[in-house]
Amino acid sequence: MNLKELSNLLGLSQTTVSRALNGYPEVSEATRKRVAEFAEKMNYQPNPNAQRLAMGKSLTIGHVVPVADHDMINPHFTDFIAGAGEVYNRRGYDMLISVVNADEQVKTYMDLVRNKRVDGVIVHGPTNDDERIAILNEMGLPFVVHGRTNDPDDSYSWVDVNNEESFREATEYLLSLGHRRIGLINGWEHMTFAAKRRSGFEAALRSHNVEPDENLMISREMIEPNGHAAMCQFMESGRPPTAVLCSSILTAMGALRALRERDLTPGKDISVIGFDDCLSFLPSTGEDGSLTALRSGIRLAGKHCADILIDQIENDTGNRGLLLQAEMTIGASTGKAREPAPA
Amino acid sequence: MNLKELSNLLGLSQTTVSRALNGYPEVSEATRKRVAEFAEKMNYQPNPNAQRLAMGKSLTIGHVVPVADHDMINPHFTDFIAGAGEVYNRRGYDMLISVVNADEQVKTYMDLVRNKRVDGVIVHGPTNDDERIAILNEMGLPFVVHGRTNDPDDSYSWVDVNNEESFREATEYLLSLGHRRIGLINGWEHMTFAAKRRSGFEAALRSHNVEPDENLMISREMIEPNGHAAMCQFMESGRPPTAVLCSSILTAMGALRALRERDLTPGKDISVIGFDDCLSFLPSTGEDGSLTALRSGIRLAGKHCADILIDQIENDTGNRGLLLQAEMTIGASTGKAREPAPA
DNA sequence: TTGTAAGCGTTATCAA
DNA sequence: TTGATAACGCTTACAA
Numbered sequence: 276m277n278l279k280e281l282s283n284l285l286g287l288s289q290t291t292v293s294r295a296l297n298g299y300p301e302v303s304e305a306t307r308k309r310v311a312e313f314a315e316k317m318n319y320q321p322n323p324n325a326q327r328l329a330m331g332k333s334l335t336i337g338h339v340v341p342v343a344d345h346d347m348i349n350p351h352f353t354d355f356i357a358g359a360g361e362v363y364n365r366r367g368y369d370m371l372i373s374v375v376n377a378d379e380q381v382k383t384y385m386d387l388v389r390n391k392r393v394d395g396v397i398v399h400g401p402t403n404d405d406e407r408i409a410i411l412n413e414m415g416l417p418f419v420v421h422g423r424t425n426d427p428d429d430s431y432s433w434v435d436v437n438n439e440e441s442f443r444e445a446t447e448y449l450l451s452l453g454h455r456r457i458g459l460i461n462g463w464e465h466m467t468f469a470a471k472r473r474s475g476f477e478a479a480l481r482s483h484n485v486e487p488d489e490n491l492m493i494s495r496e497m498i499e500p501n502g503h504a505a506m507c508q509f510m511e512s513g514r515p516p517t518a519v520l521c522s523s524i525l526t527a528m529g530a531l532r533a534l535r536e537r538d539l540t541p542g543k544d545i546s547v548i549g550f551d552d553c554l555s556f557l558p559s560t561g562e563d564g565s566l567t568a569l570r571s572g573i574r575l576a577g578k579h580c581a582d583i584l585i586d587q588i589e590n591d592t593g594n595r596g597l598l599l600q601a602e603m604t605i606g607a608s609t610g611k612a613r614e615p616a617p618a
Numbered sequence: 619m620n621l622k623e624l625s626n627l628l629g630l631s632q633t634t635v636s637r638a639l640n641g642y643p644e645v646s647e648a649t650r651k652r653v654a655e656f657a658e659k660m661n662y663q664p665n666p667n668a669q670r671l672a673m674g675k676s677l678t679i680g681h682v683v684p685v686a687d688h689d690m691i692n693p694h695f696t697d698f699i700a701g702a703g704e705v706y707n708r709r710g711y712d713m714l715i716s717v718v719n720a721d722e723q724v725k726t727y728m729d730l731v732r733n734k735r736v737d738g739v740i741v742h743g744p745t746n747d748d749e750r751i752a753i754l755n756e757m758g759l760p761f762v763v764h765g766r767t768n769d770p771d772d773s774y775s776w777v778d779v780n781n782e783e784s785f786r787e788a789t790e791y792l793l794s795l796g797h798r799r800i801g802l803i804n805g806w807e808h809m810t811f812a813a814k815r816r817s818g819f820e821a822a823l824r825s826h827n828v829e830p831d832e833n834l835m836i837s838r839e840m841i842e843p844n845g846h847a848a849m850c851q852f853m854e855s856g857r858p859p860t861a862v863l864c865s866s867i868l869t870a871m872g873a874l875r876a877l878r879e880r881d882l883t884p885g886k887d888i889s890v891i892g893f894d895d896c897l898s899f900l901p902s903t904g905e906d907g908s909l910t911a912l913r914s915g916i917r918l919a920g921k922h923c924a925d926i927l928i929d930q931i932e933n934d935t936g937n938r939g940l941l942l943q944a945e946m947t948i949g950a951s952t953g954k955a956r957e958p959a960p961a
Numbered sequence: 962t963t964g965t966a967a968g969c970g971t972t973a974t975c976a977a
Numbered sequence: 978t979t980g981a982t983a984a985c986g987c988t989t990a991c992a993a
Contacts (some may be wrong), residue, residue, distance in 0.1 A: 324985085
């Protein structure tokens, strides 16, 4: 059933039917109702490809997902698209996912826009100097960044979490417990969020006259095995830290595993704080309170990104930035430092 | 740059240029080369919406992802789409993801096909009596099931793993170690894979004259906290099992956590076997050998699904089934039963 | 308030 | 081997 057939059956022109269906003001209430009811009865649905071609719009949002290491998708992505997908569904958009090698990213964006494949994109995993911001702005493709870059905050839309501040806060907390040798198991620091976290971490240390120690800062992909390896490296070094900050719940899990293997008790022998993105398939740190954590749900970030992007596409609302607050919950994995703090 | 402009510049008709670009045989080698080179130089890309409209094809594969519990996406999905996405990319297809409530699934499929939004779909999470098989067959929409249903194997395409056999094998192994009270922490058993695993489990027990005990079989969503809760339930029951089989690495992790909390050592105090889908963000059980596991990479399943589906779409290859073999690796988490086996 | 007709950018049919 | 021309199914000036 297409528009032509439908309008023939109704004895109206395609134009009128189209207008009635799309809520144009000039069509009479009577015909609008008649058309709507008949379309419903005939189970008519417009062909999106034709619509897209005619309007030059795609009603689709693109996600370009770089695969790191040739074969891994960031597990946080699942929760992000759960949030975003819900919004797309509600607002009538499709989600198009391109899984590409990291070095094909820009090309993929350009193809998407040239081909009018999407009306906007979500930018994942922004780096400090991310070339994509300038390129997308130049192309005029609406986009929202999940995270931030070094570009001015008002030169693009973004949804981010208070990385610097929350890590400063967490570090301050550890310092207040008497810890002076504090380790950081971070994500890749060319990613802005990780760089910011390190900044907050170092700032807190310096404000307490503790010089950051390169040997206590490790930067890796945030997966469980890397958290484990990093903690092992710490423990096997001559002077292990008395507390460790992990940038992800996954690395925190790995770190805790390394402690267990050594029969060390978190919160007693060594303190651990993790950043918890509230991944839905993992235990929520809030429930049993076993882990002291900074928490901010990544699914929520997905929702906000989607809503901001669609607002921007449909209503030309300008650039918008949204800073989510990660909150610290004190659990059992942190405690007073055993080593006396150096004078 | 569109086809019209391109052909004007070339002094050829749109038809000829189109044919040259699409590799039709009747165009002369000389012009084909000239066209190809010029298109490349002009950076010409056909408009997919127009192509789709003209061909009635969408060059897109749909994934309908039901959200369980209103807000969770199965974490195994990430790895699946990593595999499938790679193939789509290589073969020129887009991946369209619809995140919908479970009860909207069929409607979503119907919309996708009616709107010619996709050329085929991947069916996730098949249940024993899955209405989708019949519906999709009736609609004539090509599809591949990740897993199987109770329908005849040759009535649809599928990629599955040897659930029944591998769980029988794992159970046999535990029996051979002297275990008689064996627990099963399974996924939802209306899902075929989980039902099959239970079958294999029970068959092995019965072949050794052990009557399956309902109190030792738990069926839940396969996430870490549920594995933990299930193991706790076992341990707090009057007679805990001496060995446990987990349907997922995530539930296995939760189960192991419960053991740690009780200072029990896997492989000594209680044996644990997990089914490892080789999720990329978790430690691979093969490496350190701490866990006895059945292994089969879910990313590989994603690749196969995508390839089979596209073959089916493009070359009308009929239904095809592919059974992957999960292999058991003996690790440290299994050992001889302590309780003497009842005579 | 409704209708006519011209796009949108391809592919496909038929003729040359 | 190439080229007109008609689909594909919709939206949108412009006209009535």
